[in-house]
Amino acid sequence: MAKSGRSAAPRSGGNNFFDELQVVFFRPAWYRPASRQVEDTYQINFWAYDSLMHLSAPSDTSLGAHAARIGVFGGTFDPPHIGHLVTAINVRFELNLDRVLMVVANEPWQKVGSRRLSSAADRFAMVQAAVSAEEGIEASDVELQRGGPSYTVDTLANLHAVQPNCELFLILGGDAAAGLESWERPEELAKLCRIIVVDRPGVVSEVPSDFSVERVSVPRLEVSSTDLRARAATHAPLQHLVPEPVISLISQLGLYGDAQ
Numbered sequence: 001m002a003k004s005g006r007s008a009a010p011r012s013g014g015n016n017f018f019d020e021l022q023v024v025f026f027r028p029a030w031y032r033p034a035s036r037q038v039e040d041t042y043q044i045n046f047w048a049y050d051s052l053m054h055l056s057a058p059s060d061t062s063l064g065a066h067a068a069r070i071g072v073f074g075g076t077f078d079p080p081h082i083g084h085l086v087t088a089i090n091v092r093f094e095l096n097l098d099r100v101l102m103v104v105a106n107e108p109w110q111k112v113g114s115r116r117l118s119s120a121a122d123r124f125a126m127v128q129a130a131v132s133a134e135e136g137i138e139a140s141d142v143e144l145q146r147g148g149p150s151y152t153v154d155t156l157a158n159l160h161a162v163q164p165n166c167e168l169f170l171i172l173g174g175d176a177a178a179g180l181e182s183w184e185r186p187e188e189l190a191k192l193c194r195i196i197v198v199d200r201p202g203v204v205s206e207v208p209s210d211f212s213v214e215r216v217s218v219p220r221l222e223v224s225s226t227d228l229r230a231r232a233a234t235h236a237p238l239q240h241l242v243p244e245p246v247i248s249l250i251s252q253l254g255l256y257g258d259a260q
């Protein structure tokens with residue numbers, strides 16, 4: 001199991017003092033990094049920093065004195081639903097996390113091509129609407145800011161680079177955990193976070209044996225975005241399956257007008 005406190009920031013590739021600084025905030029305007037790789041690191045860290053700070057309420061102290069315990073719950077969220085929220089809220093409670101980030105995939109590489117996807121901007125807006133009333137659950141656009149295919153390992157590295165002292169808990173449903181081996185750079189991923197597999201009560205979902213995981217049991221609601229898109233396409237009610245502000249947004253944005 002990955003330990004907290006390790007340095008997981010991407011290597012800066014240079015010995016220069018400013019190269020060592022992982023937060024672009026402290027870089028003087030005149031400074032030019034030694035290489036393209038360093039520049040990329042700055043850029044990514046700026047995005048992640050911007051994203052994380054943007055998510056923080058001004059009174060939030062979790063970025064301060066203690067190592068923040070941050071849940072990272074990624075998904076396509078097309079649309080987000082009560083199953084996602086029940087999971088995020090209960091894992092935060094069970095593991096005493098400061099916050100759970102619902103990280104919207106920019107390009108969910110495992111789904112691209114298999115069906116029509118709503119735009120990342122629309123999915124992010126829906127997640128923002130879904131979590132607006134939930135304390136400690138936040139929408140993250142870190143993968144949108146980074147652009148391109150969304151690899152969780154990159155997201156974890158970005159978050160660590162911005163806040164090296166944080167402890168990251170990657171929250172996965174059983175279906176997501178089952179496919180872990182096919183993810184980008186799985187060994188590196190495992191070093192950057194604690195992997196939390198969310199099981200329904202009484203069920204232990206299968207996980208590839210190479211991974212050390214922790215399990216949390218939370219109530220499981222039988223709802224999926226696939227079903228909800230189909231319901232929306234036939235104008236079946238979404239009430240109590242999708243948060244009200246998300247229902248309004250679906251109608252406002254004209255999403256899921258036909259079966260996808």
Ligand code: ATP
Binds near residue numbers: 077225
């Ligand atoms: P789709 O049907 O389009 O695959 P989905 O409902 O499975 O959508 P995703 O965005 O694919 O939602 O999933 C994001 C994360 O939420 C994954 O880790 C997945 O395992 C988990 N998840 C999906 N549905 C539920 C649910 N009903 N309860 C708890 N977790 C869920």
Ligand code: MG
Binds near residue numbers: 175
């Ligand atoms: Mg899914």
